[in-house]
Amino acid sequence: xxxxxxxxxxxLFQGSLYAMMAVGLALVWTTIGVFNFAHGVFMMLGAYVxxxxxxxxxxxxxxxxxxxxxxxxxxxxxxxxxxxxxIGRPNIVLxxxxxxxAAGSLIENGVLTLWGPRSKxxxxxxxxxxxxxxVGVSLHQIAIIIIxxxxxxxxxxxxxxxxxxxxxxAVAQNEDASQLVGLNVTALYGLAFAIAASxxxxxxxxxxxxxxxxxxxxxxxLLKALIVVVFGGISSISGPIFAAYLIxxxxxxxxxxxxLYWTPALLFAVLILMLMVRPExxxxxxxxxxx
Amino acid sequence: xxxLEVEDVSKAFGSLKAVDGVSFKxxxxxxxxxxxxxxxxxSTLFNVITGIPFGPDRxxxxxxxxxxxxKSGNEIARLGLARTFQRExxxxxxxxxxxxxxxxxxxxxxxxxxxxxxxxxxxxxxxGLTSVGFGRLAGELSVFDRKCLMLATAIAMxxxxxxxxxxxxxxxxxxxxxxxxxxxxxxxxxITIVLIxxxxxxxxxxxxxxxVLNQGRVLAAGEPKTVIADERVVEAYLxxxxxxx
Numbered sequence: 342x343x344x345x346x347x348x349x350x351x352x353l354f355q356g357s358l359y360a361m362m363a364v365g366l367a368l369v370w371t372t373i374g375v376f377n378f379a380h381g382v383f384m385m386l387g388a389y390v391x392x393x394x395x396x397x398x399x400x401x402x403x404x405x406x407x408x409x410x411x412x413x414x415x416x417x418x419x420x421x422x423x424x425x426x427x428i429g430r431p432n433i434v435l436x437x438x439x440x441x442x443a444a445g446s447l448i449e450n451g452v453l454t455l456w457g458p459r460s461k462x463x464x465x466x467x468x469x470x471x472x473x474x475x476v477g478v479s480l481h482q483i484a485i486i487i488i489x490x491x492x493x494x495x496x497x498x499x500x501x502x503x504x505x506x507x508x509x510x511a512v513a514q515n516e517d518a519s520q521l522v523g524l525n526v527t528a529l530y531g532l533a534f535a536i537a538a539s540x541x542x543x544x545x546x547x548x549x550x551x552x553x554x555x556x557x558x559x560x561x562x563l564l565k566a567l568i569v570v571v572f573g574g575i576s577s578i579s580g581p582i583f584a585a586y587l588i589x590x591x592x593x594x595x596x597x598x599x600x601l602y603w604t605p606a607l608l609f610a611v612l613i614l615m616l617m618v619r620p621e622x623x624x625x626x627x628x629x630x631x632x
Numbered sequence: 633x634x635x636l637e638v639e640d641v642s643k644a645f646g647s648l649k650a651v652d653g654v655s656f657k658x659x660x661x662x663x664x665x666x667x668x669x670x671x672x673x674x675s676t677l678f679n680v681i682t683g684i685p686f687g688p689d690r691x692x693x694x695x696x697x698x699x700x701x702x703k704s705g706n707e708i709a710r711l712g713l714a715r716t717f718q719r720e721x722x723x724x725x726x727x728x729x730x731x732x733x734x735x736x737x738x739x740x741x742x743x744x745x746x747x748x749x750x751x752x753x754x755x756x757x758x759x760g761l762t763s764v765g766f767g768r769l770a771g772e773l774s775v776f777d778r779k780c781l782m783l784a785t786a787i788a789m790x791x792x793x794x795x796x797x798x799x800x801x802x803x804x805x806x807x808x809x810x811x812x813x814x815x816x817x818x819x820x821x822x823i824t825i826v827l828i829x830x831x832x833x834x835x836x837x838x839x840x841x842x843x844v845l846n847q848g849r850v851l852a853a854g855e856p857k858t859v860i861a862d863e864r865v866v867e868a869y870l871x872x873x874x875x876x877x
Contacts, residue, residue: 504748
């Protein structure tokens with residue numbers, strides 16, 4: 342029972358963070374067709390912005406939504422400055438990898454200069470611990486496990502049941518036809534980046550509540566998010582969500598049975614095998630769709 | 633004043649002049665046909681008029697007297713210019729109703745949500761797509777139904793001018809007959825139509841004016857019967873007559 346509960350909680354918790362990160366990455370890919378390598382930096386910046394508001398005296402319940410809104414603005418500005426001017430140019434995918442990496446590096450070093458290298462921590466969403474199935478779990482982790490699916494469900498509802506969400510899905514499928522029916526594609530690109538940055542920032546705030554924050558805290562989650570979207574398929578957002586939880590459980594099981602050091606190697610072995618069998622991703626279809 | 637005026641429009645790709653100094657005027661309420669062999673620049677002409685994916689290198693396009701070249705594609709659409717494509721559906725991964733909603737909601741801004749839904753449903757009914765099911769994915773439809781869906785999405789925008797790109801291609805004879813009726817009824821709604829087709833009989837049955845392109849240039853223009861009798865048009869379609877032995 343102990344092993345099962347530990348793997349379950351570990352998997353759900355890691356899967357929640359991976360899902361929040363990966364969905365944003367997939368959203369940007371499906372709408373604009375580029376990979377945002379500043380996505381990990383969005384996560385870090387979200388945590389630092391929230392920390393700044395908390396250190397100014399705001400409770401975490403207020404600092405969190407304010408930081409998420411700030412991150413939406415950051416995402417919009419980054420898109421307008423280093424992605425939008427390149428749209429329509431040849432080799433845009435490769436060029437945007439470089440421009441977003443460069444922007445990410447600038448932000449990372451800006452954070453280092455502004456807030457210093459000393460690690461920081463955010464208050465937990467909920468204080469205290471509990472024991473479930475013989476495993477001690479923090480209430481902060483339980484809150485994240487519960488909140489994440491609700492946020493992802495809200496995103497799904499937005500994409501499927503609102504006109505703006507429908508427009509984002511339309512742009513993801515056919516940019517030219519979207520303009521022909523009057524959609525402002527540039528604004529929708531900005532919206533996709535804003536949502537992605539908000540989700541990444543939120544994941545950073547969640548992470549900052551139980552781990553120390555540093556300016557490079559987004560690097561590993563970015564790598565994991567990339568693995569998740571490649572594993573789940575980058576043509577939709579539902580694929581990465583399922584893949585995020587699958588990888589979360591896989592990592593938790595590997596850590597429990599083989600140890601933490603073997604986990605990345607085993608994860609990459611499975612990823613390579615999967616790519617050989619199903620290169621488009623385990624849950625993917627052939628076209629971009631945001632479904 | 634003509635509703636759509638195209639003046640000396642050109643578009644080149646490197647040394648290839650895809651559209652070369654094309655001018656024409658379309659009066660409000662008419663069906664204007666554009667014919668020409670494959671590669672004559674018909675679809676490129678539609679591209680430069682709509683600005684998607686590219687505008688003209690030279691020349692002017694006026695819609696209702698307002699110059700639209702240089703404006704963004706979505707601005708042009710909102711000014712009242714809609715377009716359908718030869719084959720693909722606009723949004724394969726959206727349902728039939730969602731496709732029409734896109735046109736009704738964004739092509740004509742400022743409508744209330746209930747009106748948007750009403751317009752979308754009405755446009756789908758108009759083209760006869762009620763039987764396929766509003767909840768079906770557009771990508772699952774037959775070629776004919778996809779073409780009808782594109783038309784419904786465009787009609788839901790309530791455009792002033794509608795550009796139809798080869799609506800008869802890949803259709804069976806009965807489907808072509810239905811399409812002719814549908815296009816005629818669309819024009820009766822007060823929508824001015826510019827119609828590309830390389831099947832001359834299709835164009836002849838619908839167009840009040842006809843323009844034939846060849847290698848990016850206007851070969852002949854005017855009354856359809858006069859245009860198809862033009863020796864240069866016959867030559868472009870059938871080749872040079874062999875001298876009698």
